[in-house]
Amino acid sequence: MAFSPGDVHTKKRLFHRTDCRHAHSSSPACDDAADAAQPENQKKESPVINTRREKTKGRRPRSRKRSAADRGNYFKDFRYNKIRPVFSFYHLFDGERKNILLSTFFLLIKHSPVWILPIATANIINALTTPEGDPVPIFIINLILMSVLVLQNIATHTLYIRYFSISSREVEARLRTALVMRLQQLSISFHEEYKSGTIQSKVLRDVDSILVMITQIFSNVILAGVTVAFAFVVTLTRKPIVSLFFLVMIPLAVGLMYVFRKRMRFNNTQLRVAIERMSAKINEMIEMIPITRAHGLEKVEIRKMGSHMTHVKKQGVKLDVINAFFGATSWVVFQIFQLASLGVTTALAFMRVIPIGDVVLYQIFFNQIISAVNFILAIFPQITRGYDAFVSLGDILENPDLEKQDGKRPVREVRGGFEFEKVSFKYPSMQSHAVRDFSLVIRAGERIAVVGESGSGKSTLMQLVMGFHRPQTGRILLDGKDMTEINLHDYRRFLSVVPQNTILFSGTIRENISYGLKNVTDRQIRQAIRIANADEFIFNLPEGLDTMLGEHGAALSGGQRQRIAIARAVIRDPRVILFDEATSALDVVSEKQVQDALELLVKGRTTFIVAHRLSTIRNADRIVVMKKGRIDEVGTYAGLMRKKGEFVTLKKLQG
Ligand SMILES: Nc1ncnc2c1ncn2[C@@H]1O[C@H](COP(=O)(O)OP(=O)(O)OP(=O)(O)O)[C@@H](O)[C@H]1O
Ligand SMILES: [Mg+2]
Known part of the structure; x- marks a missing residue:
C-alpha cells in the first residue's frame, strides 16, 4: 500500500x-x-x-x-390526520387558497356562455314567436352578448389553468415531499418491513390519483354544481313548478351515489392493494434477474408475476363492472326524468302557461343538469380512487414508527466508548432473540472484531450500535450516556459505515464518495481513495473520478464497490467505524492492501469489524465470538487461540 x-x-x-x-x-x-x-x-x-x-x-x-422544497416547508405546513382526512385535505391547500379562488373565479367566467346561451336562445325564440314587437333588436343584442361571452374564453381559460396549475403542482410537490421527508424519518424497522415497490406506488401512483381527484373537484364538480344551481334559480324565478323536476334530481343522484359508494370504495381499495403488491413484486423481480437467469428460473418468475397480473386484472374487472353498472343505472334514471320533463313543459306550453321558447330553455337546462349530474357520477370513481389514495398515504404520513430526535440530548463530541449492559433484541417477526444478554465494555479507540457463525447476530449488533434498533431490554451507553437519550442524528455524524452490501447511487464516483458533504476538494477525494486502495482502478477508468455509476453507468466488481464504500467512510473522518464484512468481497491481494489501509484509518477510532475471514483480524484489540446472539468468547487473537474454544473451532472450519 x-x-x-x-x-x-x-x-x-x-x-x-x-x-x-x-x-x-x-x-x-x-x-x-x-x-x-x-x-x-x-x-x-x-x-x-x-x-x-x-x-x-x-x-x-x-x-x-x-424553491419551496429547499425551504422544506411542505411538511411543516401539512399535517396529516388519518381519522379526519377531509381536514387534512383542506390543509393541503394552506397558502394556496388564493390561487384556488382565482382559478375558480376564472373558471366560472370562462364557462359562463354555456349558462347564458339557453336564456339568449329562449329570448330569441320567444321574440320570434310573439306577434307583437320587433324581434330584430332582441336578436342583435343577444347575439352580441353571446359573442362577447364566447370571445372572453381565450383569456379566462388560460388564466384559470395558470392559477390552477400553480396550486395543484404545489400540492403535488407538497405531498411527495411530505412522503419523502417522512420516509427519511421512519425507522429502519419500517423500511425493513415495507417493500420499496409498495412505497414507490404510494409516492407515484397514489399522488397521481389524488391530483386527478383535485382536478376533477376544482373543475368539473364546481362547474356541475354551478350549472345545477344556475338552472334551478333561473327556473325558480320563471316557473317554480318546473324547478320541482330539477329539485328531485339532486336527492336522486345523492341516493344513487350512496347506494354504490361502499362497494366502489371497497373495490378501489382492493385494486390499489393489488397494484401495490404487484409493484413491490416487479421491483423484487428486477433485482433478482441476475440470480433468476443464473439458475434458469425465468419461467418460474414469469409464472409468479403472471399470477400477480391475473389478480390485478380480476380486481380491475370487478371495479370496472361495478363502475359501469353504476354509470348505466344513473344514465337510464335521468333519461326517464328528462322525457317526463319534456312531456310536462310541452303540455304547459300547449296550455299557454309558458312561452314556446321556454320549452327549449328548460330542455337545454335539463340536459345540462343531467350532463352535470351524470358527469359527477362518472367521475365519482376517480374521486373515490383519489380519496382512497389520500387515506392510504396515512400508512406513511401517520406511521408512528419514527426515529424521534426532538428534545434529545445533543451530541457535540464522541469519544467512542461503548457499554453494553445485558442488551437483548428480538425482531418482531422472529421467535428468538437476534442478540441476547450482550454485555461488554468497549474503550474509546478500541478495535473490536466480531465473529461467529451466520445468523449469530453480528449485523444486528452493528445495527444496535448505529441506533437503528433499540434493545428491548438492557441498554447501550455511548461515552457513558444512554443511547436512547441522545440525538442519534448528531451521533451518526461521527459514524462511518461500510455495510455488508455496498450501496452506490447513480452518479459519479466523486459524488458517491463525497456523499452528503459539500465543498470536498479533489485532493481530499484522492487521499481518501488512496487510503481505501481504490486509486488504481478508479484512475484506470476512462473518466476517473467522474465516471458515472448506476443506471447505464460503469459496472464495478464487488471488491471495487466496497473500496468506494471504504473511501466514503474515510472521507467523513469518523470517531466510530463499522465494517460489516468489509473485506469479504476483496481478492487476497486487495484484501491485504485494504487491511493495511485500515490499520492507518482505524488508529484512535473505535472500530467494529465483522469478519468472516478469521485470519484478517489478528490485529484487533479484542475478538468477540458470538453464538446464537450471545457472547461465547471474548479475548485477543492469541488468547482465544490458546483457549481452544469456539474461535478455534470456527478457524478450523475455515481450514
Ligand atoms: N430484518 C430482520 N427481520 C427479522 N429477522 C431478522 C432480520 N435481520 C436479521 N434477522 C434474524 O436475526 C438473526 C441474526 O441475524 P444477523 O443478520 O444479525 O446475523 P449475522 O451474524 O450478521 O449473519 P451473517 O454472518 O450471515 O451476516 C438471524 O436469525 C436472522 O434471521
Ligand atoms: Mg451479517
Missing part, C-alpha cells in the same frame, strides 16, 4: 478540513453538510445547528431564489 508519512500528515489536514461537527465550526461547507444531514423540522431543535447558523448569518447571504 502506497502510504507515506507525508500522507498521514495531509490525511490529518484532510480530516480537519471536513470536520463539521464542532459547535463552533463556522465553515459554509459545514453549514451545508449539516443542512443536508438534518431534516428541516429538526434544525430548529438542535442548538448545535443554531449556533452554527447564527455565526454564518450575514456572512453568506443566500441570494439565490430558494
Whole structure:
C-alpha cells in the first residue's frame, strides 16, 4: 500500500478540513453538510445547528431564489390526520387558497356562455314567436352578448389553468415531499418491513390519483354544481313548478351515489392493494434477474408475476363492472326524468302557461343538469380512487414508527466508548432473540472484531450500535450516556459505515464518495481513495473520478464497490467505524492492501469489524465470538487461540 508519512500528515489536514461537527465550526461547507444531514423540522431543535447558523448569518447571504422544497416547508405546513382526512385535505391547500379562488373565479367566467346561451336562445325564440314587437333588436343584442361571452374564453381559460396549475403542482410537490421527508424519518424497522415497490406506488401512483381527484373537484364538480344551481334559480324565478323536476334530481343522484359508494370504495381499495403488491413484486423481480437467469428460473418468475397480473386484472374487472353498472343505472334514471320533463313543459306550453321558447330553455337546462349530474357520477370513481389514495398515504404520513430526535440530548463530541449492559433484541417477526444478554465494555479507540457463525447476530449488533434498533431490554451507553437519550442524528455524524452490501447511487464516483458533504476538494477525494486502495482502478477508468455509476453507468466488481464504500467512510473522518464484512468481497491481494489501509484509518477510532475471514483480524484489540446472539468468547487473537474454544473451532472450519 502506497502510504507515506507525508500522507498521514495531509490525511490529518484532510480530516480537519471536513470536520463539521464542532459547535463552533463556522465553515459554509459545514453549514451545508449539516443542512443536508438534518431534516428541516429538526434544525430548529438542535442548538448545535443554531449556533452554527447564527455565526454564518450575514456572512453568506443566500441570494439565490430558494424553491419551496429547499425551504422544506411542505411538511411543516401539512399535517396529516388519518381519522379526519377531509381536514387534512383542506390543509393541503394552506397558502394556496388564493390561487384556488382565482382559478375558480376564472373558471366560472370562462364557462359562463354555456349558462347564458339557453336564456339568449329562449329570448330569441320567444321574440320570434310573439306577434307583437320587433324581434330584430332582441336578436342583435343577444347575439352580441353571446359573442362577447364566447370571445372572453381565450383569456379566462388560460388564466384559470395558470392559477390552477400553480396550486395543484404545489400540492403535488407538497405531498411527495411530505412522503419523502417522512420516509427519511421512519425507522429502519419500517423500511425493513415495507417493500420499496409498495412505497414507490404510494409516492407515484397514489399522488397521481389524488391530483386527478383535485382536478376533477376544482373543475368539473364546481362547474356541475354551478350549472345545477344556475338552472334551478333561473327556473325558480320563471316557473317554480318546473324547478320541482330539477329539485328531485339532486336527492336522486345523492341516493344513487350512496347506494354504490361502499362497494366502489371497497373495490378501489382492493385494486390499489393489488397494484401495490404487484409493484413491490416487479421491483423484487428486477433485482433478482441476475440470480433468476443464473439458475434458469425465468419461467418460474414469469409464472409468479403472471399470477400477480391475473389478480390485478380480476380486481380491475370487478371495479370496472361495478363502475359501469353504476354509470348505466344513473344514465337510464335521468333519461326517464328528462322525457317526463319534456312531456310536462310541452303540455304547459300547449296550455299557454309558458312561452314556446321556454320549452327549449328548460330542455337545454335539463340536459345540462343531467350532463352535470351524470358527469359527477362518472367521475365519482376517480374521486373515490383519489380519496382512497389520500387515506392510504396515512400508512406513511401517520406511521408512528419514527426515529424521534426532538428534545434529545445533543451530541457535540464522541469519544467512542461503548457499554453494553445485558442488551437483548428480538425482531418482531422472529421467535428468538437476534442478540441476547450482550454485555461488554468497549474503550474509546478500541478495535473490536466480531465473529461467529451466520445468523449469530453480528449485523444486528452493528445495527444496535448505529441506533437503528433499540434493545428491548438492557441498554447501550455511548461515552457513558444512554443511547436512547441522545440525538442519534448528531451521533451518526461521527459514524462511518461500510455495510455488508455496498450501496452506490447513480452518479459519479466523486459524488458517491463525497456523499452528503459539500465543498470536498479533489485532493481530499484522492487521499481518501488512496487510503481505501481504490486509486488504481478508479484512475484506470476512462473518466476517473467522474465516471458515472448506476443506471447505464460503469459496472464495478464487488471488491471495487466496497473500496468506494471504504473511501466514503474515510472521507467523513469518523470517531466510530463499522465494517460489516468489509473485506469479504476483496481478492487476497486487495484484501491485504485494504487491511493495511485500515490499520492507518482505524488508529484512535473505535472500530467494529465483522469478519468472516478469521485470519484478517489478528490485529484487533479484542475478538468477540458470538453464538446464537450471545457472547461465547471474548479475548485477543492469541488468547482465544490458546483457549481452544469456539474461535478455534470456527478457524478450523475455515481450514
Ligand atoms: N430484518 C430482520 N427481520 C427479522 N429477522 C431478522 C432480520 N435481520 C436479521 N434477522 C434474524 O436475526 C438473526 C441474526 O441475524 P444477523 O443478520 O444479525 O446475523 P449475522 O451474524 O450478521 O449473519 P451473517 O454472518 O450471515 O451476516 C438471524 O436469525 C436472522 O434471521
Ligand atoms: Mg451479517
